[in-house]
Amino acid sequence: MFFPYEGVDLAYEEHGSGEPLLLIHGSGAQAATWGRSVDDLATAGHRVIAYDRRGYGASAHPPVRDHRRHVADAIAVLERLAGSPATVLGWSSGGNIALALTAARPDLVRNLILVEPPFHGLRRPRADQLRMVARAKWAQLRGRPREGAEHFYRWAGQASYDNAPQEEQDRLLAHARVIMAELDPHPYGVMFEHLPMCRIRDIRVPITFLIGENSHPFFHTLHRRLVRAVPAIRSEVIPGAGHLVHLEAPDAFAAAVHRATTAPSGQGAAT
Numbered sequence: 308m309f310f311p312y313e314g315v316d317l318a319y320e321e322h323g324s325g326e327p328l329l330l331i332h333g334s335g336a337q338a339a340t341w342g343r344s345v346d347d348l349a350t351a352g353h354r355v356i357a358y359d360r361r362g363y364g365a366s367a368h369p370p371v372r373d374h375r376r377h378v379a380d381a382i383a384v385l386e387r388l389a390g391s392p393a394t395v396l397g398w399s400s401g402g403n404i405a406l407a408l409t410a411a412r413p414d415l416v417r418n419l420i421l422v423e424p425p426f427h428g429l430r431r432p433r434a435d436q437l438r439m440v441a442r443a444k445w446a447q448l449r450g451r452p453r454e455g456a457e458h459f460y461r462w463a464g465q466a467s468y469d470n471a472p473q474e475e476q477d478r479l480l481a482h483a484r485v486i487m488a489e490l491d492p493h494p495y496g497v498m499f500e501h502l503p504m505c506r507i508r509d510i511r512v513p514i515t516f517l518i519g520e521n522s523h524p525f526f527h528t529l530h531r532r533l534v535r536a537v538p539a540i541r542s543e544v545i546p547g548a549g550h551l552v553h554l555e556a557p558d559a560f561a562a563a564v565h566r567a568t569t570a571p572s573g574q575g576a577a578t
Contacts, residue, residue, distance in 0.1 A: 309365070312383045318365035319358035319384065323349025326417070326568070327389040330357040331381055333399025334497060335456065335479045335486045337364030342475075344553045347561035353568070356388050360401075362485050370488030373495045374400070378407045385415045394568050398422040398553065399463070400489070403499040410506040419514045420567045423526040423550055425463075426507075426533060429500050433525055435462065440490055447487045456483035459490065465523055467549035475554065504536050515541045515567035519548035519555070526550065541570055 309316040320338060322345050332340055338357040349355045359366040361380050371377060381404055385393055395416050397405025402424025409416045428436075439462040446455035460468040460479055468476065489497045514537065518530050534540050543563050548556040 310387055312380060312387075315361050315366055315368045315380075317358055317361070317380060317384065319356060319388065320345070321388070322346060322355045322357075323353055325352040325354050327385075327391060327393035328353040328355050328564075328568070329381070329385060329389065329393050329395045330355065331395065331397040331401035331404050332357075332360060332363070333397075333401045334489050335363075335460065335482045336399075336401075337478065337482070339364065340475065340478060340554075342554055343557050344561055344564075347557060348564060351561060351565045353394070353565075356384065356393075358384055360404075363482055370485045372488055372491055372493040374404060374407070374497055374499065375495050377404050378411065381405070381408050382412055382415065385412075389415070392417040394418040394420060396420040396422065396564060397424060399550065400425060400497045402426065403497065403502075406507060406510075407499060407502055409510055409512060410502065413510065413512055416512050418568055419510070419512055420517065420564060421514065422517045422552060423519065423522060424529070425497070425526070426499060426502075426529060427504075428525065428529055436525060443487065443490055452483040452487050453480050455490075456480055456486045459486055463523065463525075464550045466521070467519075467551040467555060471551055471554060475551075507533070508537055510537075513541065513567075513570070514539070515543065515563075515570065517543050517545060517552065517560070517563050517567070519550060519552045520544050520546050521549045522552075523550065541567070543567070 337359045362368045395405045402421040409419045443455035443458040545552050545559050553560045
């Protein structure tokens with residue numbers, strides 16, 4: 308299904324019934340990347356709304372470097388489709404979009420679930436992170452965007468990417484040019500350096516942070532930094548999973564999401 312919004316036909320799908328749950332995918336992905344999690348969450352009693360972000364999947368559009376555009380799109384999806392305040396789940400850069408959306412329009416959000424967002428990930432970059440960007444951009448300059456995207460995926464996903472089904476790797480690589488655009492320097496780019504921590508502290512809806520046990524130390528460092536700043540965040544570690552947590556541990560992922568929608572607010576301890 309599609310609905311037109313400011314120069315793009317946003318592709319989306321809905322499954323199940325109950326309280327709305329919006330899924331916002333990360334860089335390089337699309338709605339199909341959620342795999343069986345969509346059906347699992349629908350079966351658990353959620354009305355799942357998954358959409359292709361602008362420039363991804365069937366939402367055909369040139370690459371977007373300014374992620375305020377993606378935030379506006381997500382707000383439009385909620386206003387058009389949710390019908391009531393929704394649980395918003397954002398994975399990877401989709402988590403950054405979910406954070407900015409909630410800060411801007413808390414009236415649309417019932418619960419916020421973050422899955423390894425790279426929030427403020429450029430403020431104190433790791434050496435391996437800088438090497439990855441240099442290798443990816445060098446591949447792009449040589450006319451090899453797929454190679455550049457693989458540098459990014461193997462850094463962010465580590466073994467998660469290499470262990471993913473070939474179909475999923477191909478789906479991610481199909482968005483290589485979009486990934487290369489998002490790695491370009493931009494004051495309002497994918498890492499959301501522009502969104503100050505005080506805006507996150509002002510969020511009053513319950514926030515849960517899900518992280519894979521085996522994910523890159525980069526994500527664990529950002530998680531600790533965010534929880535120190537906002538102690539009310541409830542955290543849950545998914546055993547045996549990396550950055551592609553919903554593909555590597557779908558049962559544990561769906562169970563953790565369901566718990567996040569029913570957990571009392573103010574629970575900050577990690578499990």
